[in-house]
Amino acid sequence: MSTQDNLPIVVVGAGPVGLAAAAHLAERGLDFLVLEAGDGPAAAMASWGHVRVFSPWRFNLDHAARRLLEADGWIAPNLEDLPLGSQIVTDYLEPLTKLPALAGRIRYGAKVVAISRDGLDRVRTTGRDTAPFLIRLADGTELTATAVVDASGTWPTPNVLGGSGLPAHGEPEAAAFIETALPDVLGSDRERFAGRHTLVVGAGHSAANTLLALAQLATEAPGTTVSWAIRTGAATRTYGGGDADALPARGALGSRVRALVDSGAISLHSGFSVRAVTVDGGQVTVTARSGAAVTADRIVSATGFRPDHTIASELRLDLDPIMGSTRALAPLIDPNQHSCGTVPPHGVDELTQPEAGYYAVGAKSYGRAPTFLMATGYEQVRSVVAALAGDWDAARDVQLELPETGVCSSSAALDTDEASCCGTPEPAAADAPRGLATGIAGGLLTLPVVQAVTVETKTGGCCG
Numbered sequence: 091m092s093t094q095d096n097l098p099i100v101v102v103g104a105g106p107v108g109l110a111a112a113a114h115l116a117e118r119g120l121d122f123l124v125l126e127a128g129d130g131p132a133a134a135m136a137s138w139g140h141v142r143v144f145s146p147w148r149f150n151l152d153h154a155a156r157r158l159l160e161a162d163g164w165i166a167p168n169l170e171d172l173p174l175g176s177q178i179v180t181d182y183l184e185p186l187t188k189l190p191a192l193a194g195r196i197r198y199g200a201k202v203v204a205i206s207r208d209g210l211d212r213v214r215t216t217g218r219d220t221a222p223f224l225i226r227l228a229d230g231t232e233l234t235a236t237a238v239v240d241a242s243g244t245w246p247t248p249n250v251l252g253g254s255g256l257p258a259h260g261e262p263e264a265a266a267f268i269e270t271a272l273p274d275v276l277g278s279d280r281e282r283f284a285g286r287h288t289l290v291v292g293a294g295h296s297a298a299n300t301l302l303a304l305a306q307l308a309t310e311a312p313g314t315t316v317s318w319a320i321r322t323g324a325a326t327r328t329y330g331g332g333d334a335d336a337l338p339a340r341g342a343l344g345s346r347v348r349a350l351v352d353s354g355a356i357s358l359h360s361g362f363s364v365r366a367v368t369v370d371g372g373q374v375t376v377t378a379r380s381g382a383a384v385t386a387d388r389i390v391s392a393t394g395f396r397p398d399h400t401i402a403s404e405l406r407l408d409l410d411p412i413m414g415s416t417r418a419l420a421p422l423i424d425p426n427q428h429s430c431g432t433v434p435p436h437g438v439d440e441l442t443q444p445e446a447g448y449y450a451v452g453a454k455s456y457g458r459a460p461t462f463l464m465a466t467g468y469e470q471v472r473s474v475v476a477a478l479a480g481d482w483d484a485a486r487d488v489q490l491e492l493p494e495t496g497v498c499s500s501s502a503a504l505d506t507d508e509a510s511c512c513g514t515p516e517p518a519a520a521d522a523p524r525g526l527a528t529g530i531a532g533g534l535l536t537l538p539v540v541q542a543v544t545v546e547t548k549t550g551g552c553c554g
Contacts, residue, residue: 139176414457437473
């Protein structure tokens with residue numbers, strides 16, 4: 091008899107992907123427990139709740155979660171509306187956590203600090219696959235589980251400012267001057283930016299979101315100035331295609347940022363690879379490898395995120411040395427070869443580790459690749475849960491519907507009227523293609539899916 095008998099499957103993290111895993115586990119009748127470090131669901135998403143996402147509601151709902159909610163009388167929001175991050179939490183995720191199928195199976199304030207095998211360290215082999223997982227919490231509590239679905243994400247571990255992947259010289263000492271991605275510039279964080287000079291570092295669209303908010307603040311608060319530093323020689327990635335962009339919302343966003351740069355409202359410093367950060371009184375000077383320097387009052391680091399596998403250091407993980415994902419997944423998500431829109435379908439086969447029963451899913455599964463979409467996470471957990479239930483046909487029937495445009499990310503700095511869906515066909519409510527959704531990619535907000543192409547595989551392998 092396995093020593094795992096009668097133990098739950100533990101899901102780490104109660105964000106959108108973790109709760110989608112819980113919904114699929116509930117539908118399958120499997121015992122589970124969700125451990126969430128925060129005091130409520132989707133703590134990371136709540137921290138950028140002031141941002142309106144580009145993707146309409148119909149792309150942000152997991153299908154198992156939606157089925158459970160609607161069976162309980164929940165009425166979906168207008169599927170074409172563009173929600174704030176806070177609305178995704180309050181109008182979708184919070185009601186999901188209160189359903190009878192999930193309510194008693196979520197533990198808040200439960201920060202996982204280590205995962206091992208009960209009675210076995212990483213070296214021991216005999217009896218390993220039948221030994222329960224041992225999960226240790228920050229308060230010293232220990233739990234056992236038959237499997238672990240790690241959806242803890244990457245939000246707590248942002249990338250550094252340094253342009254070589256290492257912290258810039260003096261970066262730790264300047265931490266009090268550095269904000270992570272998507273501060274609420276026009277809301278709760280306003281006083282930290284009003285009347286001050288802010289340097290935004292990063293070329294992604296979360297950087298663009300912050301730049302537009304700061305530019306708006308500059309029209310309201312005298313003395314507010316904005317600088318922008320990017321490693322590349324041009325801001326093409328952020329500007330997008332303008333009027334010719336396949337996604338009008340992204341084009342409009344890029345056009346607005348470009349116009350602000352052209353007008354001088356935003357001072358652009360291109361080819362700026364950060365080497366050092368120096369604090370001098372109440373200001374901070376950021377110096378590039380080229381020797382160029384910018385002195386500011388605040389820095390917003392919008393350089394993305396990276397995974398932290400420390401909690402699983404006693405498990406047998408075979409991680410790609412470059413991406414930090416599984417080796418099977420790495421070539422499918424390599425940003426040198428793929429955008430979000432060209433990532434092939436993948437599921438349990440690509441997420442399997444030498445440690446049987448442990449699966450990193452969601453943003454964490456992508457390691458340092460910025461090509462993750464919430465859609466991908468939903469399909470990952472559907473596949474993994476099907477495998478845990480022994481339904482391998484379903485587990486390997488992996489399907490994704492992603493944008494041919496290859497757009498990975500954008501902010502939601504536009505008004506709702508400007509950030510329309512761009513004519514994406516609406517899937518039927520109950521039978522929509524799995525995986526058609528958008529979300530956070532490496533800390534950036536994704537655009538709505540348009541001009542979608544369905545790619546399917548029965549083996550979970552790469553379909554080119």
